[in-house]
Amino acid sequence: MATRESGRLKDGSSKRILDEAARRRRARKALEALEQDNFHDDPHANLVMSKKAPKFDESLDGSRNKDRKRRTRSTEYFKQRFRKNFPILLEEEQSLYPDGPNYLTVQSPASKLPERKLCAVCGFPAPYTCIPCGSRYCCTKCLSTHEDTRCLKYTA
Template sequence: MSARESGRVKDGGKTRVLDDAARKRRARKAVEALEQDNFHEDPHADLVMSKKIPKFADSNEKPTRKKKARSADYYKMRFRKSFAQLVEEDANFRPEPPNYLSAQAPPSKFPERHFCAICGFLSKYTCIPCGARYCSVRCLGTHLDTRCLKWTA
C-alpha cells in the first residue's frame, strides 16, 4: 500500500522559489504600484461639454444661470497629497518631536500574527514560491490561479 503524496510537495521542484530579498523587493514594488494607482488625476476632470448638445427642456422656459456650488469633496480630490508629501509636510511643520518620523513604540509582547493574503483570516501556511500566507486549500487554489508571482519583475 503506497502512502498518499501531496501534489504541492511533488511539484515543488518545478516552481521558482524566491529568497527574502526578492520577496521584499516584490512587496515594495507592489506597494509602489498601489501608491501610483491611488493618486492619479481624474481623467474626466478636464472634459468640456459640447455646446451643440440638444437641450430637451421646454422651449418656453427661460434658463437661469446659476453659479455651480462646489462641495468639499471637490477640493479634497483636487488638492490631495501623497503619503510621502504629508510626511514631509509634517516634518517641516513640526521639526521637533513628536512627529511622524520620531514616533516609536516598543515591540509587542505577543507573537506576530499572520493573515491570509486572499481572505484576511488568520493563516497557518506559506506559499513556497512567493512566501504569501494562506489559510486553507481553497485560498491556496485562488492564490495559485491569480496571485502567485504575478507581480514579480
Template sequence: MAARESGRIKDANQKRVLDEAARKRRARKAVEALERDNFHDDPHADLVMSKKVPKFQETLESQRGRKKKTKGADYYKQRFRKNFAQLVEEDRGHNPNPPNYWSAQAPPSKRPERHFCAVCGFPSNYTCIPCGARYCSVRCLGTHLDTRCLKWTA
C-alpha cells in the same frame, strides 16, 4: 515490477523553493510595484470648464428665476487636495519641532505577529513552500497557485 511514485512528491521535487533573502527581495519589489501603480495625481485637476459651453438641460424659464450658485467647501477640498507626500512636507515646514510625523515612534509589540492570508485577508495558519506567502484554506491555496505563486516576478 516498478514501484509507484506519488504525484505530490514528484511535483514537490520539481518546484522552486526561495530562500528568505529572495522572499524579502520579491516582497519588496511587489510593494514597490504597487506603490508605482497606486501613486498618481488627478489628471483632471487642472481642467477648467469653459463658460461658453451650452447647457442643454436648462431652459429659458429656469434661468430667469435662478440664483447664482456658490461653491461649497467640497469643491475646494477636491480642487486643492494634496497627496500624502505633500501633506508630510507641509507638516514638516509648519511644525519642525517634535512631536511630528518624522519623530513619531512606537515600541515593538509585545504580542506575537499576526499572519493574514495573501488571497482573502483572513487569519492564516499555512505558508506556501515555494514563495512563503500565507494562505488560510485549500481554496485560497488553489487561487494562490493559479495566479500568484512565483508568477510575474522580475
C-alpha cells in the same frame, strides 16, 4: 487499482523554493510596484471648461427659473479637486511640526504580542504558508487564487 496522488506533491519538486533574503527582495519589489501604481496627480485637474459650451435649460417647460438658489459645492468636490498625495502630506506635516512628533519621527516600543499572520489573499488569519514564496493563506480557495495570480509569477 491505481493509487491517487496529490497533484501538489507531484508539482512540488519542480517549483523553486526561496530563502528568506529572496523573499524579502520579492516583497520589497512588490511594495515598490504598488507605490508606482499608487495615486498620482489628476491629469485633468488643470482643464478649463469652454465658455462656448451650450447651456441647456433645466426646466421642462423651457423657461429659466431666475430666482433659483446658487448651487453650492459639496465637500466631496473639494476633496477630489484638491487631494494631495502621500509625499506632499508628509512634507506639509514636516513643515508644520518640525520639532514635535510627526510621521517620520514618531517611535513606539516593540509589541509584546507575537506578529499576526494574515492571509495574503483575503486578510483572514492564516495558519498555512506557501512553500515556494512564503506567503500566508487561510484555505485551499485562497491557495489556488494565490498560485494563479501571485506566487512567483511576476518576479524574477
